Amino acid sequence: MDFAGAYSADNLRFLMEGLKMTLYIAFWAILLSFVIGCIIGVIRYMQVPVVSQILAVIVEVLRNLPLLLIIFFVQFAIPQINVFGLQFKFTVPAGAIIALTLFEAAMISEVVRAGLKSIPKGQVEAARSSGLGSIQALWHIVLPQGLRRMVPPLVSQFISLLKDTSLAVIVALAELMHNAQIIIGQSPNYSIPILLLVAMIYFVVNYTLSLISRRLETRTA
Amino acid sequence: MIDFSILVNYFPYYIEGFLNTILASVLALIGSFVLGSILAVFRITGVKPLQWIGTAYVEFVRNIPLLLIVFFFWYALPTFGMRLDGFQAGTVGLTIYTAAFIAEAIRAGILSVPKGQMEAARSSGMTYVQAMLHVVLPQAIKLVIPPLSNQFINLIKNSSVLTVVAGLDLMYFADKVNGDSYATVSAYVFAGLFYLVLTLPMSYGSHVLERRLAKSS
Numbered sequence: 001m002d003f004a005g006a007y008s009a010d011n012l013r014f015l016m017e018g019l020k021m022t023l024y025i026a027f028w029a030i031l032l033s034f035v036i037g038c039i040i041g042v043i044r045y046m047q048v049p050v051v052s053q054i055l056a057v058i059v060e061v062l063r064n065l066p067l068l069l070i071i072f073f074v075q076f077a078i079p080q081i082n083v084f085g086l087q088f089k090f091t092v093p094a095g096a097i098i099a100l101t102l103f104e105a106a107m108i109s110e111v112v113r114a115g116l117k118s119i120p121k122g123q124v125e126a127a128r129s130s131g132l133g134s135i136q137a138l139w140h141i142v143l144p145q146g147l148r149r150m151v152p153p154l155v156s157q158f159i160s161l162l163k164d165t166s167l168a169v170i171v172a173l174a175e176l177m178h179n180a181q182i183i184i185g186q187s188p189n190y191s192i193p194i195l196l197l198v199a200m201i202y203f204v205v206n207y208t209l210s211l212i213s214r215r216l217e218t219r220t221a
Numbered sequence: 222m223i224d225f226s227i228l229v230n231y232f233p234y235y236i237e238g239f240l241n242t243i244l245a246s247v248l249a250l251i252g253s254f255v256l257g258s259i260l261a262v263f264r265i266t267g268v269k270p271l272q273w274i275g276t277a278y279v280e281f282v283r284n285i286p287l288l289l290i291v292f293f294f295w296y297a298l299p300t301f302g303m304r305l306d307g308f309q310a311g312t313v314g315l316t317i318y319t320a321a322f323i324a325e326a327i328r329a330g331i332l333s334v335p336k337g338q339m340e341a342a343r344s345s346g347m348t349y350v351q352a353m354l355h356v357v358l359p360q361a362i363k364l365v366i367p368p369l370s371n372q373f374i375n376l377i378k379n380s381s382v383l384t385v386v387a388g389l390d391l392m393y394f395a396d397k398v399n400g401d402s403y404a405t406v407s408a409y410v411f412a413g414l415f416y417l418v419l420t421l422p423m424s425y426g427s428h429v430l431e432r433r434l435a436k437s438s
Contacts, residue, residue: 001300060421060424061417063424064374064378064416064417064420064421064424065378065413065416065417065420066377066378066379066380066381066392066416067378067381068381068382068384068392069381069392069395069409069412069413069416072392072395072396072409073409073413076399076405076409077405077406077408077409077410080405080406081222081406159284163284163285163286163287164286166286166288166289167286167288167382167385169288169385170384170385177286177288177289177292180292181292184292184296188296188299188300189300191296191297191300192297192300195289195292195293195296195297198289199281199285199289202284202285202286202289203281203284203285206283206284206285207280207284210284
């Protein structure tokens with residue numbers, strides 16, 4: 001074990017660059033998967049015919065596949081699919097964001113749907129009978145109450161997203177885990193110090209998120 | 222686009238990976254159930270040092286990536302003179318990681334059993350352990366089964382991290398099929414189907430189970 005060597009200024013800077021990439025990927029994936037997940041969740045909650053059945057199949061498939069497979073698929077298989085002469089190729093970070101978004105949007109759509117379903121039907125009926133349209137009832141009555149209940153499961157989903165960004169090492173995305181792996185490659189004596197430091201970094205970021213979620217929970221309850 | 226000859230030609234690869242994925246998931250499930258139960262009991266005994274250990278374990282492990290734990294067994298253990306192969310490192314990592322989630326599920330189950338049950342059992346002469354085993358746990362198990370089955374589905378999906386340390390799982394072999402045949406789309410689509418064969422019936426089953434348990438209580 002060589003702590004001094006492992007924590008050299010260059011290595012620390014390299015890890016920080018990795019952390020920046022991790023946070024960048026996580027930020028965009030959280031934002032996109034939240035928006036898409038909300039849209040899918042609402043469509044399935046409203047039971048829009050045909051669309052919601054199709055989405056149900058897609059969500060079930062995505063939720064039941066390993067994320068690693070989706071990352072591989074987006075990076076290597078999709079560029080090979082040729083639809084009407086259109087080909088999709090992504091840079092590594094873009095591919096990682098797309099893969100994470102696909103997987104997490106499916107997860108988040110279930111959180112959103114469960115949150116909306118937990119609001120008693122009477123609320124919607126009361127809103128409708130006092131003259132609100134179904135979209136108005138959703139927007140003004142169901143969503144504000146549902147969102148509050150969704151906060152804890154949403155935050156824990158975001159935490160797992162942040163952890164899952166590490167799976168992108170498999171496509172050599174230069175994020176925290178990948179850079180850690182490279183430093184460990186310099187010397188086996190670095191493995192324990194670096195893994196400990198990286199664990200602390202992930203822990204601090206994620207634990208802060210979960211503390212914020214607990215705060216929100218007690219405030220809104 | 223999808224070439225079925227890939228499935229036929231590389232069938233032994235897929236089956237070997239499939240079986241290894243199941244083996245890793247089952248071993249990790251058993252291990253993490255045992256470890257998770259111990260941690261859950263640690264957290265509720267009221268003995269302070271045990272409680273701290275349990276809480277620290279759960280909070281720490283839940284907030285770091287699974288891959289990091291696997292890397293620990295893969296990269297760091299050899300410096301102590303212990304060398305695990307990819308399958309072993311991956312399975313041990315999965316066990317350590319999943320135990321934290323199972324501990325939480327079990328703890329929530331036990332806490333949901335009313336206190337009076339434990340008190341009644343104790344006052345009728347049972348020891349703490351007897352009361353736990355015969356009175357509290359049988360009631361808690363009902364609430365623990367749905368989250369446990371969810372954890373098992375997660376385990377199957379998470380076992381794909383074995384690929385990163387060459388752990389011979391389904392995903393690893395899918396990668397190999399891709400490398401051999403260059404039929405990238407087919408190689409991964411068939412791997413996906415193998416995963417779905419495992420996970421879809423289980424997630425359907427756990428839905429049904431959850432509904433039935435909710436009705437019976």
